[in-house]
Amino acid sequence: MLDQTAARSPPTLVRWCGWIALCALLPGFARPPLAAQDGSRPASSDAAFDLVLVPGSSADSADGTPIWWLHEEGRASWQFRLEDRPPWRQPARVSGLAEGWRTLEPASTEALDEVIGDRRVAWLRLPLRVPPEWRGARFALDIDLAGAAEIYLDGRLIGLGGRIDERGPSGEGAVRWAGSLQLFDLGPQERQEIAVRFAPQPFAAMRWGAPSRGFELVVGELSAMRARTDRLRSVIVAMQWGFAGAFGAQAFLHLALFTFYRRERSHWFFAVLACTVSILVYLQFEALLPTDPVVEARLSLWWQTFLILALLALLRFSYSLSTRCGPALFWLVTAIGLGLIVVRLVRPQVNVFVDFWWFPVLAMGASLRAMVLAMRERRRGAPILATGLLIIAAATAVQLLLTFGVLPSPFGEIAPVPYLGVLGLTLSMSVYLAKSFADTNRDLEARLVEVQELSRRNLEQELEAKEREMQTRFLAADNRRKTEELQAVREFLLSLLPRSLPDFPGYEVAAEMRTALEVGGDYYDWRVVDGALLVAIGDATGHDARAGAMVSIVKGLFTSWDGKGDPGVFLGNANATLKLMSLRSVLMSLTLLRIERDEVVVSSGGMPPPLVFRHARDEVEELTIEGMPLGALHQGPYPSRRFTLEPGDGLLLTSDGLPELQTPGDELAGDDAGMLGYEKVREALVEAARGASAASVVASMLELVDTWRQGEPPSDDVIVLAIRREEREERG
Secondary structure, three states: OOEOOOOOOOOOHHHHHHHHHHHHHOHHHOOOOOOOOOOOOOOOOOEOEEEEEEOOOOOOOOOOOOOEEOOOOOOOOOEEEOOOOHHHHOOOOOOOOOOOOEEOOOOEHHHHHHHHOOOOOEEEEEEEEOOHHHOOOEEEEEEEEEEEEEEEEOOEEEEEEOOEEOOEEOOHHHEEOOOOEEEEEOOOOOEEEEEEEEEEOOHHHOOOOOOOOOEEEEEEOHHHHHHHHHHHHHHHHHHHHHHHHHHHHHHHHHHHHHHHOOOOOHHHHHHHHHHHHHHHHHHHHHOOOOOOHHHHHHHHHHHHHHHHHHHHHHHHHHHOOOOOOOHHHHHHHHHHHHHHHHHHHHOOOOOHHHHOOHHHHHHHHHHHHHHHHHHHOOOOOHHHHHHHHHHHHHHHHHHHHHHOOOOOOOOOOOOOHHHHHHHHHHHHHHHHHHHHHHHHHHHHHHHHHHHHHHHHHHHHHHHHHHHHHHHHHHHHHHHHHHHHHHHHHHHHHHHOOOOOOOOOOOEEEEEEEEOOOOOOEEEEEEEEEOOEEEEEEEEEOOOOHHHHHHHHHHHHHHHHOOOOOOHHHHHHHHHHHHHHHOOOOOOEEEEEEEEEOOEEEEEEEOOOOOEEEEOOOOEEEEOOOOOOOEOOOOOOOOOEEEEEOOOOOEEEEEOOOOOOOEOHHHHHHOOHHHEOHHHHHHHHHHHHHOOOOHHHHHHHHHHHHHHHOOOOOOOOOEEEEEEEEOOHHHHO
16 A cells, blocks of 8 residues: 555535435445555545556555555644745655655645645656565556646656646636546656646635536546546436436426416416526536537536526516516616626626625525515415425525635535525426315316306396396487487577677677586577667576477577567566476576667676776676576566667677586586686776777676686586777767
């Protein structure tokens, strides 16, 4: 057995996965390394460096011979120098090279980091005692390291791992894995020495399964080493296809479920997640196989890319389970993830899981938040899926703690525990599917019980709907009939209004009616009889054919009046006539006046008071005349008032629709606060009548109507009738 001072490093990802696979599938191979024939024992699992020998002289070396570690507890460990000098490749027994070397105690990752620090390159050496049967024999060397190394035996270069330049390990390919055999010959002498020029990989470039900033040398005869490499490869390939196939099967299952039931989009997103993880696992194990450094760098690039995509797929799957998740956080995390992919493509030396460790935490936190919202929505099966998501979140957290050395790994390495977390999520998804199918069957049974009841109710509802439809058609037909009747009444009432202005010398007369949406009974008329101008303005109650009949009767009475006598007497006689007709609560408010030369006689029953504009004083007089609407009570003559109109004076007659005009908002609220009122009408008349014609006064008052109603039609008909005595009569 060789004499050695090496200490064992943490096992790689390959051996960790191998322990799982062998313990589960091949228990006969899952045994710890046996003691060496000379009494040496395996090293502790927390060391930074290993030198391993697979002896080809053993009878069972090709079929399961355990690895023999060149180490004995209590012996001297590796010696190191922190400067980079080529002569140190020579053995220490050469004169002048034995001084200044220090022993690395303990041979651990922490000790290595402490002594090397920020230095690029260090030299380490290990003296050996070679048995006679091995002197001059050809051996194979397998190097497993994180960084780059040159291995010398008594000054001869026997192995290379990566490439060292002035900046340290060169390129991503500097991280090498076990399985690349390099042949060399042991020397003929008993005492020989291994020297290693080593450039540790920066921590940011570390990956799962790499030795913790150290190296491992495995030595053995070629046949035994090939047998070991084949076993290593078979374990990796088996686990590669096993894990990738398991996740691929889950992807296929949920893709099929989504294909046949597209409403459940969570199946699609979980299929994307499982497919992404399947590719991720395949790339992970593919990188463990002996390969070209350039290919290995590309695999690492794609692996970290799919790691980000897997986190984003997990986030999207979680968001598909809740309807209350806003898209802002999802798109923020997605943008960050895509940005990290770009950073990884531009700067291959960046390790996303280490340099940007907060991104997995952010993605997992957003996923947990979405799951909590789904549980608050009481989505069916959300607690089951939340359990799986908590498993993968816990696995990711443990992986981060292992990566940064906060937690010790039970296998002495950075274990890929997130894969176990994804398996937990897959298991919870399977339980969710089983529960969903069971709940669906129960729901179907309950629905079948309700079918007959629902069918009966549906029949009753159809009959009720048919009956309502007939009623709706009847009401629609009745509404069309009434609308046509009201339109006929409107046209009839408008036909009763005069078509031209009166020709009465010395006076201007203008009138206009602004109609409402509903039919009203507003009415105005004039006649010139024996040199006198007779004017009537009124408003019948109601909005139907009875109002039209009332207006028609009053127009007939007004047309038959000869204009002689007092207007109040005419109103009294008209009231008596209407009472005899028994028109059933249909009343007629009416103002009647007669103008002869400059004298005006006016009488009114229930109409707004006439307004007289005095040109000389620039003021408005309000003529209040008490009287009941026609058809209300049996009474004698109505009171009358006499006054004169000087040149330039004017007279304004309106229906109650003008002073009682309301704004649209107050009209809907039933509030009288927005009513125009008589005072505002008087103020508007003062402004409009100064030197203006009768037509201008009417236009100004109607403009007031439009302004007050804010462009909407009035709720009641508005009549504005203006009379003005011309000023030229006085000059003549």
